[in-house]
Amino acid sequence: MSGIPTHCPYCALQCATTLHPVDRPGAVEVQPRATQSYQGGPTNMGGLCRKGWTAPEVLTVPDRLTTPLVRDAAGDLVPASWDEALDVVADRIRALQTEHGNDAVAVFGGGGLTNEKAYALGKFARVALKTANVDYNGRFCMSSAAAATNRAFGIDRGLPFPLADVAGAGAVLLVGSNLAETMPPAVSHLEGVRGSGGLLVVDPRRSATASLTEDGAGIHLQATPGTDLALVLALTHVVLQEGLADTAYLADRTDDPDALFRSTASWWPERAERVTGVPAATIRRAARALAAAAPVHGGAGAFILTGRGAEQHSKGTDTVTACINLALALGLPGRLGSGYGCITGQGNGQGGREHGQKADQLPGYRSIADPAARNHVAGVWGVDPASLPGPGKSAVELINELGTEAGPKALLVHGSNLLVSAPRLASVRERLASLDLLVVADVVPSETALLADVVFPVTQWAEEEGTMTSLEGRVIRRRAAITPPGEVRSDLAIFAGLAERLGSLPFPTDPAEVFEELRLASKGGKADYSGITWERIDAGEALFWPVPAEGHPGTPRLFADGFATPDGRAHVVPVDHRPVADDLNAGARLYLVTGRLLQHYQSGAQTRRVAELDAAEPEVFAQIHPRIAAQLGVSDGRPIRLRTARGSMILPARVTADVRPDTVFVPFHYGGAGAVNELTNDALDPVSRMPEFKACAVDVTVAGLPATGVPA
């Protein structure tokens, strides 16, 4: 049976699917496809998770946005024509920029946008709006790993190897990733390492992934939240002190092996045990298991992979750096069947960070501060390099300035639901409300869209053409299977419509045409797509960037011959442990950690509208340990109050021994009173500007009920 080959709209695994239009307008059926293969190792192995299976439902949800909306004098969002809505936005942008300057308008993008949309968004900000104020939700996602890999390796590609390589390893250390819930089909690649007892998982919870260590003598290192850095320094200490390091590799391929010794010398396992709560003996056992799999000891290969649990901290960049240093000590990066990688998150979390929606970036992963990069990109765009703005502010810093005296007065949002997903929501709400103009392009009336002055309805995955770049750096095709409903248009049409009204040069709306331009703009950059054509992808080629020429086969594995640093060696950056920014105190004695559930995606704007997923996990909850529940006198399902320095919320307790007694876990997929980001801290990592979503101090009490837990 034929059908349209494409990929799941949600996460970075980008599971291959086939769509079959059905006998209902705008609807499709989805089937998994096992052909997203590389050297016999399909990425999703013919699997899909529940979100992938139910994704078609979002295409036809009853409250799908199908026409532009403009807020009227009475304060209601009412239907408008595209011309009316675009005119309103362009007129107000022009007025605000005339009064306050070009930077008065800001743009916020998303890692779910196709490469073409992400590229057009960055160009639209710099060329049509001429504003420096552009950033995106990838800042919340894997910016710490990007910063760490850039400074160590000189390049940032989430996995610098095909995911299927992991299947052959003797050991895999997962630091803060709950792969079994966040990319379920990827677990099939861990089967070998589970069997051999080489799966090592660092997580303060016995997550679905941590429990995978139990069937094959793997190790769950159930560390205190926010202490991964100390733990990894101690693992490295053991490797170095026990003579398990790959000294030849360190001498040949790194710039400063001594820095590695110096920075870990004082992190003996007993000291790390006091900080992390992980027994010293377990730390030694884990270090030895990892080392035994390293190529230098004749092992089958070892991988160190990080997820958001390690990265979304005010020290996330240094934690990832410590992981890279451990990988270097064991001689893993650049070796076939070994390495360090960051498991990216959003559908186009990889490509979305390469083509210019980031504050400091131009297409091809170029720096906007680099004169040569500015010249090249300005040449492709046909503008004066001097007209391009400089680096802008990072996401949280940008949000914090909205509507202030010196800050932007207008914000255009494409592909993010900030009112659920940004940290310290009370402040976000206040900043958004103080804007003169909020414009949101979305597929559904998200919490953020409902606050907007103008809402644009946009196409979804099954209604559009384009490319995405998966967690492996592989560029794949998204294909249209159906026509969009109502008046729905692509984000590309919004950029074009506004650019025209603002008197800018024309913006193409055909994704294929945009891709041709992206190829030229990326040529010679680190993320070089110039040799990629839609025809090559359509013909079934597996194209991992960089692909610097049409005859080039692509680069599935980076670093075999050297790193992308000036001297070709990996740069060892010495790092040290530090506590979380908002640490435990007398008034808040537990850690609040946040993360994901299998059933929901991100802010939940899409998955909370899918009946099956909503029924499975309809409301927010807090996992608490039975010991804490007993102290409070609450039983499972009873309401508790969580209070942090930012705010408080009431939610049902889910009592489980799967969390540490000092830890409370809350998923972030819910809006309104269920939004845990009311409580989270926006303290930033000094290098990546990543907010500390993953850990802060929380006070837990019984919510307005007698301590016995009797229903009110």
Ligand SMILES: Nc1nc2c(c(=O)[nH]1)N[C@H]1C(S)=C(S)[C@@H](COP(=O)(O)OP(=O)(O)OC[C@H]3O[C@@H](n4cnc5c(=O)[nH]c(N)nc54)[C@H](O)[C@@H]3O)O[C@H]1N2
């Ligand atoms: N079902 C589902 N899948 C998704 C997504 C989704 O929203 N839902 N989103 C996609 C995106 S954008 C992303 S970024 C990825 C994220 O994928 P993951 O990184 O796997 O997801 P999280 O649940 O945010 O965090 C992983 C784990 O970190 C743990 N953790 C919390 N604090 C700490 C800590 O201090 N140290 C350590 N070591 N662990 C800690 C949590 O207990 C959690 O189990 O998932 C992608 N896939």
Ligand SMILES: Nc1nc2c(c(=O)[nH]1)N[C@H]1C(S)=C(S)[C@@H](COP(=O)(O)OP(=O)(O)OC[C@H]3O[C@@H](n4cnc5c(=O)[nH]c(N)nc54)[C@H](O)[C@@H]3O)O[C@H]1N2
């Ligand atoms: N507490 C806490 N907060 C977190 C995290 C956490 O672990 N804990 N994780 C963070 C991470 S890793 C991430 S990635 C963010 C994600 O959080 P958000 O940025 O809010 O991500 P989504 O919910 O995916 O929002 C995407 C929005 O864009 C819409 N959309 C989908 N496709 C398109 C399109 O093509 N064009 C347009 N214009 N709109 C589209 C969707 O309907 C949705 O409303 O959340 C961050 N927030």
Ligand code: SF4
């Ligand atoms: S794992 Fe990710 S890409 Fe695959 S079906 Fe689930 S959400 Fe979609």
Ligand SMILES: [Mo]
């Ligand atoms: Mo993410």
